[in-house]
Amino acid sequence: MARRSRDWNEGLAQDLRDEEFARAFLLAAMDEGVPVQHALGKAIRAMGVKEFAEKVQMASPNVLRAIHPRHNPTQDTLNRLLRPFRLRLSLARLDPQDRPVA
Numbered sequence: 001m002a003r004r005s006r007d008w009n010e011g012l013a014q015d016l017r018d019e020e021f022a023r024a025f026l027l028a029a030m031d032e033g034v035p036v037q038h039a040l041g042k043a044i045r046a047m048g049v050k051e052f053a054e055k056v057q058m059a060s061p062n063v064l065r066a067i068h069p070r071h072n073p074t075q076d077t078l079n080r081l082l083r084p085f086r087l088r089l090s091l092a093r094l095d096p097q098d099r100p101v102a
Contacts, residue, residue: 022085026043041068043085
């Protein structure tokens with residue numbers, strides 16, 4: 001990995017330890033269409049899985065399973081993981097121009 005990329009990733013990981021920055025990161029990721037599990041995984045790993053698991057009162061392996069792209073966590077689990085960031089999943093009505101083309 002190039003030094004610039006490694007420095008950038010290390011800087012992002014450091015910034016993601018701040019819950020307000022991580023919250024803004026998650027919201028921006030959702031706006032960009034990044035999968036919830038992927039964005040959450042980045043934020044949780046930056047904070048430390050063990051520490052985060054204690055905060056949400058879940059076992060570390062369960063947190064890792066929930067953010068793994070091959071697993072399909074329940075809405076309750078995702079909301080539990082989003083709670084420290086003062087976020088939750090919800091539905092929103094799309095405007096007619098926002099409809100995906102089939």
